[in-house]
Amino acid sequence: MDIGMIEAAAGRLQGVALRTPLLNSPFLDRIAGRRVWVKAECLQHTGSFKLRGGWSAVSALPIPQRARGVIAISSGNHAQGVAFAASRHAAPCVIVMPSDAPRLKIDNTRAYGAEVVLYDRATGDREAIGAALAEERGLTMIRPYDEPQVIAGQGTVGLEIAAQAAEHGVSRAQVLVPCGGGGLTSGIALALEARAPGLKARPVEPVGFDDARRSLASGRIERNTRTTGSICDSIVTPAPGELTFPIMARLCAPGLAITDDEAMAAMALAFARLHVVIEPGGAAALAAALFHPDEIEGDDVIVVASGGNVDPALFSRALERFG
Amino acid sequence: MDIGMIEAAAGRLQGVALRTPLLNSPFLDRIAGRRVWVKAECLQHTGSFKLRGGWSAVSALPIPQRARGVIAISSGNHAQGVAFAASRHAAPCVIVMPSDAPRLKIDNTRAYGAEVVLYDRATGDREAIGAALAEERGLTMIRPYDEPQVIAGQGTVGLEIAAQAAEHGVSRAQVLVPCGGGGLTSGIALALEARAPGLKARPVEPVGFDDARRSLASGRIERNTRTTGSICDSIVTPAPGELTFPIMARLCAPGLAITDDEAMAAMALAFARLHVVIEPGGAAALAAALFHPDEIEGDDVIVVASGGNVDPALFSRALERFG
Known part of the structure; x- marks a missing residue:
């Protein structure tokens, strides 16, 4: 796995993947206490970075x-x-x-x-x-994350973040990434290492399903005791991957964990302030930026909104409770 | 009013306005019977092209x-x-x-x-x-539409559509635009005339508030008998503007009109298939593309999703009824 594979994947994705925008809102900045930049992969074809x-x-x-x-x-x-x-x-x-x-x-x-x-x-x-x-x-x-070409593809999100952050004059920031098996997090981390070393990826998971966070803390692969029971289903996996974990261990700062309610509130705020639809797991990183400001460093934070495939009834519930 | 003013406005908007993406989905194409390209101005800062x-x-x-x-x-x-x-x-x-x-x-x-x-x-x-x-x-x-510099600013949407359509190989298509006073429609029409003459702007309004459509048909400014009673409130105005109407009369193809239910259904489909939040008036053009295919010509249609500022309860209602 190296930046060359990610660049090659970007070449194959040219004209296929949407270069998703980096969104922001002064209202979200105010809540977070710093500038929040949202990489809107929920707008990607098929509704996610996958x-x-x-x-x-x-x-x-x-x-x-x-x-x-x-x-x-x-x-x-x-x-x-x-x-x-x-x-x-x-x-x-x-x-x-x-x-x-x-x-x-x-x-x-x-x-x-x-x-x-x-x-x-x-x-x-x-x-x-x-x-x-x-x-x-x-x-x-085609495995979902423990597969080099899949990690390389997800890494193209990191190439775009590096370029878009530079366009906004952001050279130092933490990059929060909703994390399941770690394909997106490790791919982004590799891309940033090569193209924007001042940007540092951090995985975000649901509380109780924070295998990546615990693995980063202990230095070895830790497993979740269960894999159901969070509304953030798209980022719940048993454990980080054999390929993805060493990359994360080398490059990523400590993980964060958010609650289901924080994910729902982030979805409602993204609706009102960014006008994008984010699924619960996809909203984990935004939730961390908005509701865990003390665990983050810097004047800017970049978050990936990784997917937008959410059941309408669940979305309405988020709006009703937090809109 | 000329293309020079629009280009100058684009220069002043550089680094300020988001170059909003042109989104598409095979699911929407199937409903419309042609390719549908959605210029997502609902993602613009402040939530609309305004x-x-x-x-x-x-x-x-x-x-x-x-x-x-x-x-x-x-x-x-x-x-x-x-x-x-x-x-x-x-x-x-x-x-x-x-x-x-x-x-x-x-x-x-x-x-x-x-x-x-x-x-x-x-x-x-x-x-x-x-x-x-x-x-x-x-x-x-600062008047909302009958003001040359406002029309020039809205026209920058047309410059971006011209460039983005070319990137996708689309050189001939109708461009459907939610129309209130006509600032956006006339600005886009002027930009397309200069930069993409195969693209033709058409205003879309709510049934019963179709002053632009009737004005284009009669050749003179017609007024609505009322200005309340549509959920598409952001595009209901008494009549086309004194400046905007002559531009539309010269450049725009016939107008279209959609119902409130069609706007709501388009909002729900944009939620599910594009993962963007569109307000009722902002969804008028997408509604026309999806539900009035026989009134449109060509293999491609471009629609502007002009705004995303919608009340959460109304949005939930659209999802419940049409999601």
Whole structure:
């Protein structure tokens, strides 16, 4: 993993990924007590940064291998990112999802051209199902974060942050990143190390699911005791990745943790002040900037709003409680 | 009014206005039956394109005149655009608003540094109040649309559309614009005439408040019989402007009209598919693209999402009904 891979991924993403804007609002600055810059990846195609990693991985495959097809195990944003990338490359695509996944997510993934294979969460082993399908059909597995080309794709967010921060005269700041398996956080950290060394990535997770924060503190991979029970579902994973953790351990400052209510309040403020739709997990970094100012350093803070795929009823609840 | 004024306004807006992205989604394309490109001015600072016109007008004033201050009559987005521009120029700013304006709008306008003067809608004449204050304090009135420098500022949206459409290989398309007094529509039309003659602006209004459409049809300024009763309040005005109408008559194709429900449905679809927050009036053009496909020509349509300042309860209602 190096900056060359991220630059190469950026080249393949040219004309595909949206260069998402860096938004700000004096109202948010006032709450945070410093300038807050929001990298709006919720505006990305498919509604999250996952398009970048999916595209990077699919487009990096040798053509004959790609022609046989790809497979991913995901009920969320990674599924859509991979499906979108595969369909634009005319590559067959299988997505393995639990049968109780929201109807809309299944439909969306199919609309991007993927074949959705459902499994029973109670009785099925999704890894085994995925591996068997990959073997049987000669499909390449695209992992959600522990995969170099995926990390390289997510790292292109960091290249854009480096350039956009410079446009605003920001050369020293912490960059808060919603963190699941660490693909986005580690990719951004690598890009910033090379292109904007005064910017430092920090993972943000839900309280109780702060495996990355605890791992950074202890110096070894720590696991969550559970992986359900937070509304920030898109950033809940069992543990940091084998590839992503060493990068984070080398480059990232300590992690932060936010509550579900803080995520909901950040969603409502982003609605009112930035006019973007952020999903709960995607709002974790903004929540940290707004509600944990004492844990952050500097006159500026940059946050990634990583995704916008949120159920309308949940969004309305956030507006009702915090709008 | 010419392209030189718009280019000059763009120069003054450099580093101030956000170059808002041109968004798209295959799901919206499918509904519309053609590619739909959404110029997301709802992401603009202050939440609408009005920042551009306000900044253009304030920054064009001779310094001694600007130092005496500016005044605007508005309860909406124009107020915030002018207040923002004045405060960044350290110019005194008075905004005249009805006393029953939503508390949030009054607070926001004050937060941008303006003095808010309230009047009683039943007994007060806002034009007279504004004129008296302007006279008494030597303030320059910044009109919301019938003002060359305001039209020039709004026209910068058209310059960006011309460039962004070219980046996507779109050289022929209709450009649908939510239309109140016509400042945005006429500014965009002038910019497109000079920079992208294959793109043609068309105003979109609420049914029953389609003064621009009727004026374009009859060839003279027609008035609305009422100016309340649409949820698209930000684009309801009595009639097209004296300056804006001749420009629209010369350059714009026929107008379109949409219902309140169509605007609400467009808001819900923009939430789900683009992850942006659009106010009802700001969603009028997207609504026309999605729900009036037979009245539009071409393989591509460009729509302006002109603003995102919407009450959370109204937004939730749109999600509940159409999400």
